[in-house]
Amino acid sequence: MTNALAERTATVPTALRPWITGIESVAARDALPASFTHVPDTATKLVVRVEEGGRRDAVVVGPRTRASYYADADRRVASCVQVSLGPGTARPLLGTPAADLVGRVVPLSALPTATARQLASDIVDLETEEVIAHLAELLPGLPAPAGDRSRTRVLRAAVAALSTRSGHAPAQVQDVARELAVSERQLRNLFTEGVGLSPKHYARIDRVRHVLTQAPRGDWAELAAATGYYDQSHMTADFRTLMGVPPRSYFTGRLPSARPCQAFRQV
Template identity: 75%
Template sequence: MTDALDERTLPVPDTLRPWITDIASVSAEGELPNAFTHVPDTATKLVVRVEDDGRRDTLVVGPRTRASYHAEGEKRVVSCVQMRLGPGSVRPLLGARAADLAGQVVPLRELPAGTARRLAAELVDVAPEEMPARLAELLPPHPAADRSRIQLLRSATAALSTRPGRAPAQVTHVARELAVSERQLRNLFSEGVGLSPKHYARIDRVRHVLHHAAEAPWAELAAAIGYYDQSHMTYDFRTLMGVPPRSFFTGRLPEARPCQAFRRR
């Protein structure tokens, strides 16, 4: 985050919790950087953005499997609201498998569910501070038939997530604890998250490194979150981020490329 950006976390009403885990508002404050990084992300997000010419649009951003580095194009985004969908929310809300959205950025209006088209039309002009209340009005009750499946998926994602001083659980152990086969767990993740369980855990662990790199030496950080050693952490980081940790944190990044508004499926 740079001083040019103002990011605020907005409250998520309890009625939205089955669908949305958090809402963030980001706006430009002064001169924007000429280049920026999209880091890997396990979530599918609804994004309402405003460009510097006043144009507004609503997008769906699928799970990001690897980092990408971009140069600012002719059109600059001056503000956006990002809503992270909870595991298992994509199909009932948008009518698509999460796996089909992985690595994609598509207009919300193009998703098959009527709810998606309604959200695209209704959210595009909503002010950031009004977004939680408007979502609470627009989103339907969570389908009762999906609740046990979604609870199973969210228990699995919690077990495979990295926490300070705690490594993600092994996929085999998670499947055993939840009384499902590893194949069932993979299918559950493909449908509801868009990633395999192993790739989900890998991304989450690298994101932990990104957020906590300044808190401990590399070797100590690697050991605390379950890497075999520092080399193992460096390998995973390089694979997902395109450069090793030391290069990333000293600004030696891959060449930035122009950012496109979206890619059609």
């Protein structure tokens, strides 16, 4: 993000944690840059957008598997609220598996569940705190995500094991499957349904996102080792694949050519 955008992260109420992993609001506070980046993301998100003219809409943004570089991106969008859904919640809440949302932006009202359509009507005119309050009233009364609590527990334990954070490199997929007493095939199926990505692809994206938050604070080789890469060249190759340029180029502003924004094109 640039300093032209003001970001604020809200605390997820305890009652919403079975459904939601994060809530943030973003608002333009200055002229937006000529171009900016949508980085890869493992989450499916509910997004309420407000355009400069006051028009509002509510969409679902699926996981992004590659970075996109846009010119004139979101110039009409003055602010938005982004609600990150937890693993295994897309189908019970939206009526579609997460895999069907990868790389897509869909109007919330177009999704098949009555809950999704009601949410589209209810939250489109709400501010961040009001969105949180409405979700806290609605979601706890719905059936537990994914219906099968044991499958949900396995999926979320696997997501935690394959996630990168300070002091924790992602585990190997085969080790996670063995620890959770499921086959690698079962684990892949759980991830495809509940996250939209394979376990390996999830871990790869999450690891690159960690590099984005940590670099260029220290030594590249040390960062690679701490993030679970074999070596610096492994990190560079993964970063280039997902971001389109190697880390040094990205952090010095040598980015791929931007193209007209289609980030919120309905597909």
